[in-house]
Amino acid sequence: MKKFRLILSVLFILPLIFVSVVSADEHDEDADTPPIGFWEECETPQNLPDELTIGAIFGLSEAVAVYGIAQRQAVELAVAEVNAWGYLGEGVTLRVQFEDSAGNAQQAIAAMEKLVVEDGVLAVLGPTLSTEAFAADPIAQENGTVVMGVSNTAIGITDMGDFVFRNSLPEEAVIPGTVEQAIDALGLERVGVMYGDDDDFTISGFDVFVDALDDNEIEILSVETFARGDRDFSSQLTSLIARNPDALVVSALAAEAVQIIIQAREFGYDGPIIGGNGFNSPAVLDQSGEDAEGVIVGAAWNIGDPDPEPSSEAFQQAFVEEYGVAPDQFAAQAYTGAWLFATAIRCADSDDRADIRDALAAIEDFPSPLGLYSFDENRDPVHDPIAQIVFEGAFLPLASVIEGAAESDE
Amino acid sequence: MDGILLQQIVNVISLGSIYALFALGYSLVFSVLGVLNLAHSALFMWGAFIGLLVTDRLEMPLWVGLIAAMIVTGLLSVLLELIAFRPLRKRGAARIAQLISSIGAAILLVNIAQLLFIRVYNRVEAAYPRGLVPRQPIIIEELGLRITPARLIVVIAALVVMILLQYLVTRTSLGQQMRAVAFNQRTASLLGINVNYIFLMTFFLAGALGGLAGVLYALITNVVDPFIGQNIALIGLTAIVLGGMGSINGAVLGGFIVAGIQIISIDTVGSSYRDALVFLLLFAILLIRPQGILGQPESTRA
Amino acid sequence: MLVLENVSRHFGGLQALSGVNLRVEPQRVVGLIGPNGAGKTTLINNISGLDHPSSGHILFDGQPIHRRAPHRIARAGVARTYQNIRLFGEATTFENVLIGQHGQGRASMLEAIAFWPSFRREERTLRERARELLAQFDLMDVADVPAANLPYGAQRRLEMARALATNPRLVLLDEPTAGMNPSETRALGEQILRLPQMGLAVLVIEHDMSLIHQVCDEVYVLNFGQIIAHGTPAEVRDDPVVIEAYLGKE
């Protein structure tokens, strides 16, 4: 029996070895990265200690890891660049202490307490989910430490206090413009709506969509819901498509968005699908392929801008080089967040947390991948959202595609 | 509206097939051992994952991925029996303890998968190659019906597996031994049946079924991540209890009923109340018929 | 005291009891014998409330009890033992007896939690009485041993002690000597004979005819769910119908 067990253990280990072999294609290390937009407004700091630590709370395990892992990768990339280029001065190293919150309010609180009170970090990025932010951010506020959400889109996040920032555009900043442009371009009258009813992000998106549709006097034929983690939408889609909508309006995160797009096409729907920030992921293109044609997305970050900001381009190149996959909006915002912290520390020229807060709030027109970036007086982001459409396998600005179409019509 | 109704029936069949396939393995372990293996959903995920590695990384055809996934999850399942179930059974521990150890095993399996995902893909999700199955839906114009080849494969696979399993359990000597062990372990061992061997075979079979279900599920949804098992775990549990624990036909029936209620409720009371309706019905059925629709009354189970 | 009138019980097509009439008077020991499968345990289950008759009446002290819940029948004064010993194995010998006394406690949960004097007094009395019972059945030495770890004979005795702990007026004994050797059986018989002196009535199912002769005042014979004979042990032993029932089975 002993021997039998041994054989079994070996059989178990074999697939693991196999996986290790499969995964052996390592990328090359090379530091030949183009410089991102240094913020020249501030002098190279003189008064910083040799090592500075910021914290980051992301969902690195459980289902939220789908977003959290990309966030960690983006922050690691940004910090490596900051250090490589001596952004904080010669010999000054910026370190990031990552903590996992597992998408869970309790763990987010524990992680925030650890970072802010025990480890005494200068500032904290995250947490990934808005729910976690409502639970954990007050700890940072009470301890006078800046916390910056890089994926919190819920209403009221920054109302928690003057140390609470975010660089993620809330849905109400993104969606109304998209809806208007889409209506203008496509002449919509009747739409079907679908949203995830158990998640802050998708509910917010839904509310904003409904308001925008109402404001434009568009008829909502029917509203269907789903839950996070659902993968079969056949029934909801069957029922929506049967009503012959001019467009499907969907508030979903990327994982659900992909399935909704694919399955809508399977049911023979070939009209436009309008989505929010959650659709703004290369995964949508990768995984739904030609089915994604005609998907319209309001987004904080333009993935496929043919004329991108230099820093956006640099970020994408660096990310692909480092990790072999294209970054999504979550990564872009996390990356920008880390750069914003580094810039605030550089400008504050101090490791005092209140100074860092003030320097962060004062940042204006920072050339980030998200565009020229500033905070408003509520510590919410100010940069232009963009309406994009998937056209011939790429995200393009909706406006340019419509113009192009108009010109070719003439 | 008839077209919609027909289409929804087709949707029920395709969704129900997935649930049924998942529930079969779950149910098999329960019927033979009388314990719930909450790590079954992790095996399901591993099946999808191995299928992904074989078809995507090794660029092998789908059938190779299917077989590889079934073998690996079968072995993982056997390992689970050896590590998480057998020692407890030997000590005569409560069944609840076995349930918790299976949760521990599930956490372990999911986290190992996550580490491997990051190592292989640099993220925790990846998609099956798009060319594995033709994607053009089969359209029956007169009836307004559409079904994709992937879903058709799942329905056929579920049918074949159900028939094979039924044959295995009722007609083969292994199946007879399994039923004997399920009825009474002591008596079975007195009859000269190697009970431990039957347990291992049961776990292998259940694991392989879980793995198969995982690959087929991934064929429909394309995308795999370490957490795909978590959403189906509760549905699977509901299906086997509804259909009748320890009954193979019950697991299948339960899977279809759950899918049916979900889809009907989306069309009637709205999608928000979908799962509430499933559980209310479950509630009602348990109160009227505690052993489930096709289950044996409690007294006949040892 | 206990009267069964025309009691029938069928499970689907199987007639386990049909038209059983039976009486147990106070301070009498009544035997119930019959071949295996005759329906003896079903009868006891019906009296003690674990099962309910399909038709007929069971009266205890003139009150119908055949629809009552088992705990109410127990509190009315009917106790029983089981053919296959069913002790609370994880609880100690002493605790088993204490559990048997459940129906006699009056203190409410709140009194217990508040450790009220009435509760303490009651606990003291119950514990004293439990100790007496243990002494009576020679179980004092094993008072703190989990019941599952007791030797077989002690388990049998504990079942009796626990049944008596419910303070019954009628005790139903379901094959109390199963698995005992002759000397143990005789000793248990003496214990049973003491019960009528304590004012109890006894209904005992038994295979061991020597015990029946030792303890019973009268005997009922059950076969295929029907009473086929009734009389003193000696009368019953010589009844040709009874002999045929037993021999026919052989």
Place this chain on the structure above:
Amino acid sequence: MDFLIEAILSVVRPIGITEPVLQFMLVNAILGISMYLLLRTGMFSLANAGFMAIGAYVSVLLTKELDFALGAALVVAVIVCALIALPIGLPVLRLRDIYLAIATIGFGEVVRIFFLNVDNMILSYLNTFQDAGLRRYELVGGGRGVRNVERLTETWHLIVFLIVIIFLLTRLQRSRFGRAMVAVRQDERVAANMGINVVYVKNMVFVLSAMLAGAAGVFNGHLTRIVTPEMFGFDRAVDILAYAVLGGTSVWAGPIVGGFVLTALPEVLRRFNEYRGVFNGLVLLLVIVYLPGGLINPQGWRKLWASARRRLTGQPAQPEAGGG
């Protein structure tokens, strides 16, 4: 009290247990006890995540909307839980084992879905019957939850509450009712023949357990500052079960230690970074496999020690006292 808490924290802080973690450990210990009561009576119910949700929502609405003090909200919430547990328990507790478990999971899911949709239900009521013409109605915020809840729970509240519960529990266990619980677990039918009202005992325990879970929900809601339906799903139900089973159900200390350990474990394991989850699963698995009676189970430790010594010294085992 503050001094005591500070002293405890100074000992456990180096291994990663800060005050919030300690607070959640205490909350989960209460949940562990609520499960322990059920298991001790032989009921495999997974309804307590649902009752926790009810406790949390009711109390949070009271303190936030009606300015109740925490204590008053606690009392009301616990009573609400009891009132809901009663009609649920009567039909459901006739079920056993896995059937009871799944029916109670169903209850938990229905509670969760109720809180997800209650705003919309009220909205459609207002618009249909009152002609309110509202576009939106927000009471519990659906999937977004109730936010900006004041953090009213203090560590000492939890410590005092737990001590009181332990005191009452030990009293209860030594009473007639406590003995009846044990009897019902071991053999329901025999217990009934002993004059124990099995239905009453089971329902009473179910209600008591629901009240404890509700209280834990009250404390938890006023610690996390936000209450969402997702906090009380299937995973939470299973966690609560794990506290009791991992800690052991032979004595009351078991579920408390179980709650402590399972809450502290992920925090203590933070140093392992990405391997944290692997170790978490491994520890759970190993403890259950090698100590099947749970962490607080003298007999289990004795057996383990005996077998370890046997392996180490190669000597045959001493015959064990008490056997079994």
